[in-house]
């Protein structure tokens with residue numbers, strides 16, 4: 001089918017002003033992969049960008065695309081870091097931003113129903129007027145529920161509230177052939193039997209397009225208290241976090257970062273005395289927080305922690321939630337973040353091996369961190385290391401991910417698989433997992449029109 005016919009058909013389905021095909025506009029939708037590329041050629045421009053207003057329109061667009069074998073890439077807030085929005089062939093880009101209605105907020109049931117293009121902060125600000133809030137609290141503003149569910153993102157409060165996928169009660173999804181699957185058939189968070197919503201969580205639109213979601217809301221705690229604790233080393237701080245969880249303390253936020261010191265070569269060295277700071281939040285009734293706080297002080301003082309004081313602690317939280325903070329970004333400047341998840345007993349070993357791998361490759365590691373739970377170990381590699389080739393960066397990153405998988409872990413816990421991670425992710429799934437994932441793809445999207453090339457190796 002020629003481009004002209006595709007655009008003409010899209011114009012029939014939605015009104016003309018919702019279909020864009022100007023090269024200048026299409027270019028603004030291109031999103032490079034952050035960190036390193038995986039050998040993909042020049043970015044492929046979409047055939048057209050279409051902004052459907054309703055689920056019915058999405059259904060008609062997918063039916064048309066499926067009947068004619070035209071690929072479709074769903075686009076939420078456009079903040080993907082893993083290449084989840086890039087197209088391997090000319091595609092219709094389904095911009096979900098106009099599906100931005102909060103359909104309902106039920107305080108009685110603690111559930112909000114939102115269209116997929118609603119941003120996290122939009123629902124949160126509405127919810128807060130009812131003294132409830134959204135548990136997913138990512139660093140990036142402008143992310144949509146569709147995108148956050150499709151990547152199964154994790155935010156500052158994931159220690160207590162889990163990933164985005166843990167906070168949904170049900171989904172409405174449009175399948176590749178245009179069928180709308182809705183209501184009780186996938187309202188399954190409390191149901192025995194298959195949890196069908198989970199097929200669409202973290203799978204970046206390859207099995208269906210999320211058009212609506214029921215989001216669980218949480219009651220505001222009587223008190224949320226923040227702490228900033230400096231540990232003599234990463235090892236001390238990590239042990240502290242492990243013990244907090246072992247003692248049954250249920251923090252709302254765990255954000256533990258070991259940053260490179262301003263030494264001569266400004267890099268993290270295994271067993272160094274790098275500054276390692278834990279930003280921790282406790283919440284609940286004042287009495288419960290008092291009790292947990294006493295346990296925390298007892299534990300961390302045994303590990304040599306220094307209290308940086310309430311001002312520093314409060315400031316960390318405020319800075320990350322300030323509407324004035326400039327969060328405009330370009331994916332190519334974002335550097336590389338490797339967000340593995342491994343059994344806590346293997347974290348220190350992984351850190352040591354990862355630092356060695358990057359050191360041998362001559363790549364500067366900016367920080368190591370634990371975000372949310374002791375399992376969640378991340379490494380930050382800054383952009384702009386001009387002497388480092390993309391290939392070296394990819395090889396080192398994939399070597400770390402291979403170790404994580406061999407330890408029984410996962411290659412990525414937040415940013416999605418996209419195209420950048422589909423090779424290490426295939427290793428994580430193994431032959432059996434890949435067989436299930438591909439069989440599902442063949443059954444649900446036999447013409448392979450939905451986000452081709454993402455997550456699963458072709």
Ligand SMILES: Cc1cc2nc3c(=O)[nH]c(=O)nc-3n(C[C@H](O)[C@H](O)[C@H](O)COP(=O)(O)OP(=O)(O)OC[C@H]3O[C@@H](n4cnc5c(N)ncnc54)[C@H](O)[C@@H]3O)c2cc1C
Nearest residue numbers: 076077078079080084139144146147148150153154205210
């Ligand atoms: C500076 C920075 C900080 C970040 N911090 C965090 C963080 O703290 N936590 C975190 O989890 N992530 C973080 N990210 C990554 C990114 O914000 C998340 O992946 C986010 O969830 C993507 O949401 P989005 O709406 O922008 O989706 P997009 O980027 O538009 O899409 C992401 C993927 O989901 C698919 N998709 C989008 N909408 C739908 C839909 N309706 N149905 C089916 N598939 C869909 C897309 O095709 C794509 O594959 C950060 C990114 C940046 C640049």
